[in-house]
Amino acid sequence: MTNHRKHPIRRRARAVIGRGSLAALLVALAAGLMLAYGAAEAEDTVEPEPAEQETVDVDLPEDWFEQGETLYLQNCSACHQSAGDGIPGAFPALAGNPFVTGHPQGIVHLLLNGRAGMPAFGGLPDEELALITSYVRNAWENEAHPVDADMIATVRDGDELDLESGGPMERPGAGQ
Amino acid sequence: MMGRDEGTTRGIDRRHFLRLLGATGGTAAVFGAMDAWGMIAASAAEAPPDLEGSADGRRVIILGAGLAGMTAAYELAKLGYETPIIEARDFAGGRCQTARRGFVQTEVTGRTQRALFDEGQHFNHGPWRIPYHHRSTLHYTREFDVPLEIMVNDNPNAWAYREEEDGNPFSGERVRIRELRADIGGYTAELLAKAVDQSRLDDELTEEDRERLIDYLVSFGQLDRSALEYRGTGGRGYEEDPGAGLNPGVPSDPHAFRDVLSHGAINSFRAIDSHTQKNTMFQPVGGMDQLARGFERAVGHMIDYGQEVVEIRQNDDGVRIVVEDRGTGETREVEGDYCLCTIPLSVLNQIPSDLSPEFSQAMNQVTYASTGKIGLQFGRRFWELDDHIYGGHTITNLQGIGNITYPSYGWQEQKGVLQGYYNFGSDAIEVSAMTSAERTRFALEAGSKIHGEAYEREFETAFSVAWHLIPYSLGGWASWSSDARQNAYPILNEPDGRILLAGEHLSYMTGWMSGAIESAWIQMEKIHQHAQATATRVQEAA
Numbered sequence: 001m002t003n004h005r006k007h008p009i010r011r012r013a014r015a016v017i018g019r020g021s022l023a024a025l026l027v028a029l030a031a032g033l034m035l036a037y038g039a040a041e042a043e044d045t046v047e048p049e050p051a052e053q054e055t056v057d058v059d060l061p062e063d064w065f066e067q068g069e070t071l072y073l074q075n076c077s078a079c080h081q082s083a084g085d086g087i088p089g090a091f092p093a094l095a096g097n098p099f100v101t102g103h104p105q106g107i108v109h110l111l112l113n114g115r116a117g118m119p120a121f122g123g124l125p126d127e128e129l130a131l132i133t134s135y136v137r138n139a140w141e142n143e144a145h146p147v148d149a150d151m152i153a154t155v156r157d158g159d160e161l162d163l164e165s166g167g168p169m170e171r172p173g174a175g176q
Numbered sequence: 177m178m179g180r181d182e183g184t185t186r187g188i189d190r191r192h193f194l195r196l197l198g199a200t201g202g203t204a205a206v207f208g209a210m211d212a213w214g215m216i217a218a219s220a221a222e223a224p225p226d227l228e229g230s231a232d233g234r235r236v237i238i239l240g241a242g243l244a245g246m247t248a249a250y251e252l253a254k255l256g257y258e259t260p261i262i263e264a265r266d267f268a269g270g271r272c273q274t275a276r277r278g279f280v281q282t283e284v285t286g287r288t289q290r291a292l293f294d295e296g297q298h299f300n301h302g303p304w305r306i307p308y309h310h311r312s313t314l315h316y317t318r319e320f321d322v323p324l325e326i327m328v329n330d331n332p333n334a335w336a337y338r339e340e341e342d343g344n345p346f347s348g349e350r351v352r353i354r355e356l357r358a359d360i361g362g363y364t365a366e367l368l369a370k371a372v373d374q375s376r377l378d379d380e381l382t383e384e385d386r387e388r389l390i391d392y393l394v395s396f397g398q399l400d401r402s403a404l405e406y407r408g409t410g411g412r413g414y415e416e417d418p419g420a421g422l423n424p425g426v427p428s429d430p431h432a433f434r435d436v437l438s439h440g441a442i443n444s445f446r447a448i449d450s451h452t453q454k455n456t457m458f459q460p461v462g463g464m465d466q467l468a469r470g471f472e473r474a475v476g477h478m479i480d481y482g483q484e485v486v487e488i489r490q491n492d493d494g495v496r497i498v499v500e501d502r503g504t505g506e507t508r509e510v511e512g513d514y515c516l517c518t519i520p521l522s523v524l525n526q527i528p529s530d531l532s533p534e535f536s537q538a539m540n541q542v543t544y545a546s547t548g549k550i551g552l553q554f555g556r557r558f559w560e561l562d563d564h565i566y567g568g569h570t571i572t573n574l575q576g577i578g579n580i581t582y583p584s585y586g587w588q589e590q591k592g593v594l595q596g597y598y599n600f601g602s603d604a605i606e607v608s609a610m611t612s613a614e615r616t617r618f619a620l621e622a623g624s625k626i627h628g629e630a631y632e633r634e635f636e637t638a639f640s641v642a643w644h645l646i647p648y649s650l651g652g653w654a655s656w657s658s659d660a661r662q663n664a665y666p667i668l669n670e671p672d673g674r675i676l677l678a679g680e681h682l683s684y685m686t687g688w689m690s691g692a693i694e695s696a697w698i699q700m701e702k703i704h705q706h707a708q709a710t711a712t713r714v715q716e717a718a
C-alpha cells in the first residue's frame with residue numbers, strides 16, 4: 001500500500017537532457033497528448049530535431065528506478081500494465097509514448113490532476129510522484145529526464161518547470 | 177457557540193445570500209454554496225417533467241441502456257418519440273447490476289469471473305443503497321413495482337478494528353462501535369458540562385442557557401446528574417446482559433478517555449450522518465438490479481443489446497451513429513433527429529465523434545473514481561450468530577479494506593454474502609492489480625483479524641469488481657474538480673448540435689442513481705423543447 005516510506009540516502013543524479021527546437025517539441029507534445037488521452041484520431045508525430053545537451057541536477061535516491069518500479073506496480077500497473085503497453089481502447093500505452101517522455105510539465109500535471117477519466121494522484125507525496133514519473137520516463141524503451149520532488153512541487157504550485165526542453169536524453173547514473 | 181460576527185450573518189437571510197452569490201459568482205457559486213450547506217445536494221426533483229406536445233415522428237437515438245438512457249427512453253416514448261437504445265452490454269442497467277449465480281464479468285485486462293454464489297444469494301457490487309431523499313429513484317421503484325427493504329447503513333453493534341500498531345491502546349483489537357460512541361460522547365459532554373458549571377463559558381451563555389445546556393449534556397452524554405461525570409451507560413453495552421430471574425446484568429466500564437481519543441474510528445462519528453448516508457436507507461428486495469429489471473420491463477423492447485457505439489456523427493439535420501455488433505463484428509449505421517448519449521465520459525472520450533473541440537476539451541476535464549468491492553459468501557452467518565451483528569458496517573483502518581458490510585437480507589438464514597472490502601483511489605488500484613484469487617486472499621486475511629478463524633473456515637466463494645477495469649464503465653463515477661465543475665461542466669450540460677449528454681456525470685449527485693435519472697429528465701426536456709420549436713417553424717413555413 002502507499003504508506004509513506006523512508007527514502008535512502010539521496011544522491012544528486014546528474015541528468016543530461018536534449019535541447020530540441022521548442023516548436024518541434026510542442027508538436028510532439030500535442031501529438032503525445034492526443035495519443036495518451038482524448039482524440040481518437042491522432043495526427044502524425046513530428047520527431048524533435050536532433051538535440052544539443054542540457055544538464056540539470058535532480059535530487060533522487062540512488063535506487064530511484066527500483067523504487068519507482070515498486071510504486072508503479074502498486075499505483076499504475078492495474079491499468080497501464082506492468083509492461084507499460086496499456087489496454088487498447090481503455091488505457092493508453094506509456095511505453096513509447098511521446099507524451100510520457102516529452103517535457104515533464106505535461107505528465108506531472110496529468111498525474112497531479114487526472115484527465116479524461118484518469119484519476120488524480122495528487123494525494124501521493126511529491127517524493128513518490130517523482131519516483132513514479134522518473135520510472136515511467138525511463139522504463140521499457142523510454143528515455144527521458146527524471147524528475148525530482150522539487151519539480152513535482154513546482155507543478156503542484158501551478159508554476160512552469162524551468163527547463164528548456166526535457167525531451168529525449170541520456171539515462172542518468174543509477175538505473176536498470 | 178455563537179460566533180462574533182453573528183450580526184453580519186443574521187443580517188442577510190439565506191435566500192438573499194444565495195441571490196447575492198448568484199449575482200456575483202454565477203450559478204456555479206450558488207450550487208457550490210448550497211452543496212456546502214447540504215441543501216440541494218439532495219435530489220431536488222420528485223417526478224419527471226410534465227411535458228406537453230407530441231413528438232411529431234422524431235427519432236431520438238439513445239446511447240446506453242443504463243438508468244439515464246432507460247429513463248429518457250421511457251419518458252420520451254410517452255410523448256410519441258421513437259427511442260431506439262443502443263447498448264454494448266448484453267443486459268440493461270449499466271452500472272446498476274447485481275452479481276448472483278452465473279453472472280459473468282470480464283475486465284478490460286481479459287480477466288473473467290463467474291459468480292458462484294448459491295441460488296438465492298446475491299451481491300450488489302455496484303450501487304447498493306437508496307437514501308430516502310432520492311425521490312427520483314424512489315419515483316421509479318414505485319412506478320415499476322420494485323419492492324424495497326431496509327438497508328442497515330449504521331450499526332453501533334458492529335466492530336471498530338485498529339491495525340496492529342505500537343503505542344495504540346486498541347492495537348489489533350476489536351471493540352464495539354457503541355462503546356466508542358458512548359464513551360467519546362460521554363467524556364466530551366462531561367468536560368463541557370463541568371466547564372459550563374464552573375462558569376468558564378459565561379461570556380457565551382446566559383444563566384438560562386447554562387442550565388439548558390447542562391441538561392442537554394447530561395442527557396446526551398448520560399452523565400451522573402450531580403457529579404456531572406460520565407461513568408458509562410447501558411447504551412454502550414453490558415458485561416453481562418440483564419436477564420430474567422435474579423440476573424440484573426453486569427454494567428460495563430468505559431474505556432479511558434485518553435484511549436478513546438486515540439482510537440481513529442471516532443473521527444468517523446458525526447452529530448448527524450452526512451446527507452447521503454442517513455436513515456431511512458433502502459435497497460430493492462433481491463438486489464439493486466431489480467430496479468434495472470423494472471425499467472427493462474417498460475423499455476426492453478427498444479433496446480438493441482450487444483451493440484457497441486464506435487462513431488458518433490452529426491450534421492445540421494440529424495445524427496448518424498456507427499454501431500458494431502459485438503457478436504459478428506459487423507458495423508452498421510443508425511440515423512435519427514437527435515442523439516442522447518449516456519455513455520460514461522471515461523469511455524465516450526475515446527469514441528470518434530463530431531462533437532466540437534470545445535466540448536471534447538470539456539469532457540477531458542473529468543476524472544473517474546477508481547473503486548472496488550468484494551463479495552464473500554460464507555456457509556454460516558457467524559456475524560449474526562456469534563457477534564449479533566445484523567447489517568451495517570465494521571469500521572477498520574486496514575488499508576485497502578475500509579469497511580466490512582454485513583448483508584441486509586436473509587436475516588437468520590444459514591448462508592450470506594458480506595462485502596469484504598470497499599476501496600477507493602490508490603487502494604482500489606493496487607488491489608485491482610491482483611488476480612481474483614489474490615483479492616480473495618487479501619480480503620480473507622484482513623477479515624480474519626476481526627472475525628477470527630470462522631472467516632477462513634466458513635468461506636465458500638467470492639466475486640470481486642474493480643470498476644476502473646470494467647469495459648463500458650472505466651471508473652466508478654465521475655469526479656469533478658471545482659475548477660472543472662466551473663469551466664467544463666456547464667458546457668457539457670448544453671447541446672452540442674444535435675447531441676446531448678446525460679448520466680450521473682451531469683449532476684451534483686455523481687455516484688448516485690438519482691444523478692443519472694434526473695440528468696436524463698433535464699436533457700430530454702431540452703430535446704423536446706427543441707423538437708417543438710423546430711416543428712412549429714416547419715408548420716409556419718408550410
Ligand SMILES: Cc1cc2nc3c(=O)[nH]c(=O)nc-3n(C[C@H](O)[C@H](O)[C@H](O)COP(=O)(O)OP(=O)(O)OC[C@H]3O[C@@H](n4cnc5c(N)ncnc54)[C@H](O)[C@@H]3O)c2cc1C
Nearest residue numbers: 240242243244264270271303304305485679680687688689
Ligand atoms: C461501486 C459503486 C457504488 C455505487 N453506489 C451507489 C449507491 O449506493 N446508490 C446509488 O444511487 N448509486 C450508486 N452508484 C452510482 C450508480 O451506479 C450510477 O450513478 C448510475 O448507475 C449511473 O447510471 P448512468 O445511466 O449514468 O450510467 P451507466 O449505468 O454507466 O450507463 C451507461 C450505459 O452505456 C453503455 N455503454 C458504454 N459504452 C458504450 C458504447 N461504446 N456503446 C454502447 N453502449 C455503451 C453501458 O454499457 C451502460 O449500460 C454506485 C456506483 C458504483 C460504481
